[in-house]
Amino acid sequence: MKDKLNARNLVSALLVAGLLLLPLYSQASGNVFVLTLFTRIVILALAAASLNLIMGYGGMMSFGHAAYLGIGGYAVGILAQEGFGSGFLQFPVALAASAIYALVIGALSLRTRGVYFIMITLAFAQMAYYVASGLARYGGDDGLTVYKRSDFGGLINLSNRTQFYYLCLACLLGVVFLIWRIVNSRFGMVVQGLRSNEQRMQAIGFPAKRYKLMCFVISGTLCGLAGALLANNTDFVSPAVMYWTRSGDLMVMVILGGMGVLFGPVVGAVAYLLLEELLSQVTEYWALIMGPLLLLVVLFARGGIMGLLGRLNRG
Amino acid sequence: MADPLLRVENLVRRFGGIVATDHVSLDVAQGELHAIIGPNGAGKTTLISQLTGHLTPDSGSIYLGGRDISHLAAYRRSALGLARSFQITSLLLDFTVADNVALAAQAHAGHSFSFWRNARKESGLRMAAQAALERVGLAHRAGVLVSRLSHGEQRELELAVALATKPQLLLLDEPMAGLGVTESARMVKLLQELRKEVTIVLVEHDMNAVFALADRISVLVYGRVIASDVPSAIRQNEDVKRAYLGDQHVVTAHG
Ligand SMILES: Nc1ncnc2c1ncn2[C@@H]1O[C@H](COP(=O)(O)OP(=O)(O)OP(=O)(O)O)[C@@H](O)[C@H]1O
Ligand SMILES: [Mg+2]
Secondary structure, eight states: OOOOOOHHHHHHHHHHHHHHHHHHHHHHHTOHHHHHHHHHHHHHHHHHHHHHIIIIISOOOOSOTHHHHHHHHHHHHHHHHTTOOBHHHHHHHHHHHHHHHHHHHHHHHTTSOTHHHHHHHHHHHHHHHHHHHTOGGGTGGGOEEOSSOOBOTTSOOTTSHHHHHHHHHHHHHHHHHHHHHHHHSHHHHHHHHHHHOHHHHHHTTOOHHHHHHHHHHHHHHHHHHHHHHHHHHHTEEOGGGGSHHHHHHHHHHHHHHOTTOTTHHHHHHHHHHHHHHHHHHHOTTHHHHHHHHHHHHHHHSTTHHHHHHHHHHHO | OOOOSEEEEEEEEEETTEEEEEEEEEEEOTTOEEEEEOOTTSSHHHHHHHHHTSSOOSEEEEEETTEEOTTOOHHHHHHTTEEEEOSSOOOOTTSBHHHHHHHHHHTTSSOOOOOSSOGGGOHHHHHHHHHHHHHHTOGGGTTSBGGGSOHHHHHHHHHHHHHHTOOSEEEEEOTTTTOOHHHHHHHHHHHHHHTTTSEEEEEOSOHHHHHHHOSEEEEEETTEEEEEEOHHHHHHOHHHIIIIIOSHHHHHOOO
8 A cells, every 4th residue: 555645644643743742732731641641541552553463463362462561560560679670671571571471372372263262362361460469579469569660771761751751652653663564574464364364375385373473472572562661650560450351451442443554553542541531530430431432333333443534535 | 107296095084974085096197187076075175175284184195296295284285386276265355466476476485584574565476476467367457456356357366376386286176166158268278278387186067178178087976086097988987977977968068
């Protein structure tokens, strides 16, 4: 596809511009809360984008993606508690731990497909949740406070709200760019081909499982980055970030925004989390409104928000 | 005599109580076009699927160029030069025609653990795809989504995809299925050309096509090979007449 001025690209471009300018608005208006809110949104958008790689492009419906948020987060939290405050250590460990977890879980889960794959990824994430709950030394159920944010020397100060926001945004945009390269590469073509018709791909000579596993690992590693950022954002990490409802949230963001569309998960994360924020201010029963609303999107707006925008263009 | 390109020995495959492949033995010589015919449910597709590795046989062996491939995965067999077309069209429907063929070429041009370069800009792959599409007369449809193709065009694309893997043995499962008269004639002409370059196993119900094309014909009935011979001998074979061809008009051509 050529880059064209269509509704989708326009929305994506406006969204990126808005995210880039947000700290200026926050400063000018003195509204600190909006920056805090959007830092969280950007981090979860990064997690959703990583999920989109396997779910949207690869057709692997993982229901355990929040596990990486926890693994990345605990890597930061545990190292901080043990006196290793350097981000140059914490972040690589967060990514490596996520990659290893993804490799093991992927190797086991990818033997199954369909509903079984959904269930087994869910089961493994719940296992990770219970393991974290059992880490008595690191807070167990109550979670672990991160007293000092990752230290990147003079490079960047994560305790500065604006700097931290831009770090998160740079990570998000970097990851989206990386995914864009990946999905158009040889590897990405194979992964999307496997989503479309695995039997055909094997017949023309591709070892399906190898490529799927690699994709699964890349996705998990990228989500581990989101986990490391999230722990810094909340100065806290607990088993709750791995709970299955969090995995569900990420899936909803991807579906809402548009599966297999580059900026879909970003749009989805912004829409979902803003809606949640607004509705929860109006009523404590916000979930009762949110649920049916999402159902409508899934039922009537196939392809999510980006799908709607795409149709807008075709007229 | 040289080893046959493909040798099947005592292949057996059961589905519950049905013996879909019943001690099938078969030789396909290098360069020949070997047709496999038989009534519906005779086990032709089941046999092809075992040859390509999509189905595992319960017992028996398959040799390609003397090498035992009975336990190789489908993708490994493809690497050894085995390609198939599917009776029920099996393509990447949400990809373009060119992408479908380019992916087949990509599978045989080094590994695909390349994450950065744009695959659609690899001229080697695009040219290979274009060449295969030209072979089957689909070059003008390269940029179209496969789901938008007519049934006949999809059958031709099946063939182009198989060709793009540069096979030494082409297994075609009813390439003419569902084609109209002119489309069928085109396909026969195309196969006439291809047979000069590659060994072909052709499963087909269209007896005109089979008798026009085949060097040898094997007849499969209830999973068993009841005859394997040159076309003229098959035409005369009493067992074949009784068990399969039955009504004479089938042998002498229909339509
Ligand atoms: N996956 C399967 N599970 C159970 N039975 C099967 C399966 N595949 C094939 N069969 C049975 O095995 C037998 C052979 O089927 P097969 O599809 O190989 O026949 P065929 O010769 O290709 O027929 P056709 O000419 O209709 O394509 C049939 O009785 C069929 O019902
Ligand atoms: Mg069949």
